[in-house]
Amino acid sequence: MRQPVGKLLLFGATGDLAQRMLLPSLYGLHADGLLPEGLTITGTARHDHDDAGYRAFAKTALDEHLPADRQDEAAVAGFLDRLxxxxxxxxxxEGFAGLAEKLGDISGGLAIFLSTAPWLFAPTIKGLESAGLAGSNVRIGLEKPLGNDLKSSREINDIVAEAFPEDRTFRIDHYLGKETVQNILALRFGNAMFEPIWNARGIDHVQITVSETVGLEGRAGYYDDVGALRDMVQNHMLQLLALIAMEPPARFDGTAIRDEKVKVLRSLRPIGPAEVQSETVIGQYRDGAVNGEIVRGYVDELEKPSTTETFVAVKAHVDSWRWQGVPFYMRTGKRLAARQSEISIQFKPVPHSIFAERGGMLQPNTLVIRLQPEEYIRLLVMAKEPGLDREGIRLREVPLDLSLTTAFASTRRRIAYERLLLDLIEGDPTLFVRRDEVEAQWAWIDGIRAGWKANDMKPKPYASGSWGPTASVALTERDGVTWNE
Structure with a gap:
């Protein structure tokens, strides 16, 4: 049962995430009347603001990051009054006693959003506990990174669990707040046509691509310690894979959905030292051109030598009856040819073509779920071209499009953090990641990284503005598969 809280506490309240995402998201919820009446939002960070100073800081962030059509003077003023x-x-x-005094009475419930460096988790949790800010009516939302391997992830989760049991811990993966990601569940389990063929009998392979055109963008210190596998695959991409591959849950709630996701993550076939060279590809971008602009290579941006991967492609398998023999190809990288996040599901060809003798060429059906920059679901089907067919039947692949932007034009598109912050405030865990999911993800990722180390694998160079190392093409081509671009 949902139980909205009366107060929200934001750690890292002056950081980049707060300015770009959290404050605009909370304002959007306020402007639409979705925040509980009387909810107060308290920010905390090292910066020396008082209430008035922070409201001025928040106003500047909203001016910069809110679209013009969302700027409403009265709504902004009302929102700032909450801060x-x-x-x-x-x-x-010892500083947490003052924070507790500032918050005052929390008998109406408190939600905490924790976005801090990993080394601050332990003192922050201990501080909250010591100041009486970890009671049974307090829940906590944790922004990544939550460790950099299974061991460190467990250490952080153990620290959190000392004060906050699992049912009051909300681990955030902002991809799960995207409308199109949630539409995967609606597409699969709300339509009778897909589920009967959503298995190894009907699907040939699945591709998941998350590509970026940007480079380090001020994240050099963090990114060089992490790399593409841990930055993108360990969380976002494995969550997408789990939603695609999960069994139908009994109901739409946090327990049932996450039970099915963790089964998938535990069923991922390990990729160890014997497999990494044939089933993974790593790369690092060099100089090149992106969107017509000449850009520097990774080591030049970093200004020191590095073997960190900025690109990774993986061929994964889910060892279950449903998915036996179906490869899941994943790739992600920086400084690639285009910015896009999409899932491409290619179905198997028809068992017998009645058009072959008349010259008609068939392509297998493909379902494309695009998450960004556009949001759409596209089913590619075969259709006959108009004509008299005197020289044979001409068939062409045509798209059946569901543009979410067009279909729901009257509904404002929300950024992912709006949904996640509202769910944290109201206490709905469905779109948050459970501890056993995180640990299953890390166990699989750690196996790959151990394999790279055992084989002394180094990233292959690729030109900025390309689709990554040529070896990533070979990863799919040897199976007769071409990346969907």
Whole structure:
């Protein structure tokens, strides 16, 4: 049962994420009347603001990051009235007493959004506990990174669990807040036509691509320690794979859906030292041109030598009856040819073509779920071209499009954090990641990284503005598969 809280506490309240995403998202919820009446939002960080200073800071962030059509003077003023601020060093446990005093009475419930460096988790949790801010009516939302391998992830989760049991811990993967990602469930389980063929008998292979055109963009210190596999595959891409591959849950709730997702993640076939060279490809971008602009290579941007991968492609398998023999190809990278996130599901060809003798060429049906920059679901089907067919039947692949932007033109498109922040405030765990999911993801990723180390694999160079190393093409081509571009 959902139980909205009366107060929201934001750690890292002056950071980039707060300015670009959290404050605009909370304003959007306020402007649409979705926040509980009387909900107060208290920000905390090291910056020395008082309430008025933080409201001015938030106003500047909203001016910069809100679309013009969302700027409403009265709504902004009402939202700013909800904001309060307490300057504090979260590494010092004794400072939390002042934070508790600033928050005041939390008997109506408190939700905490924790977006801090991983090393701050332990003192922050201990500080919250010492100040009486970890009671049974307090829930906590955790922004990644939550560790950099299974061991460190378990250590962080153990620290959190000392004060917050699993049912009050909300691990955030912002991809799960995207409308199109949630539409995977609607597409699969709300339509009778897909589920009977959503298996190894009907599907040939699945591709998941998350490509970026940007480089380091000010994240050099973080990214060089992490790399593409841990930055994108471990969380976002494995969550997408789990939604595509999961069994039908009994009902739409947090327990049933996450039970089925973790079964998929535990069924991923391990990729160890013997398999990594044939089933994974890593790369690092060099100089090139992106969108007509000459850009520098990774090591030049970083200004030091590095073997961190900025591109990774993986051929994965889910060892279950439903998916036996169906490869899941995943690729992600920076400085690639286009910015896009999409899932491409290619179905098997028809068992017998009645058009072959008349010259008609068939292509297998493909379902494309595009997450960004556009949002659409496209089914590619075969149709006959108009004509008298005196020289044979001409067939052409044509798209059946569901543009979510067009179909729901009257509904405002929300950014992912709006949904996730509202769910945190209301206490709905469905779109958050459970501990056993995170640990299953890390176990699989750690196996790949151990294989790279055992084989001394180094990233292959690729030109900025390309689709990655040529070896990533070979990864699919040897199976007769071409990346969907």
């Amino acid at each position: 309060h601020y307490h300057a504090m060093d979260a590494s010092q446990v």
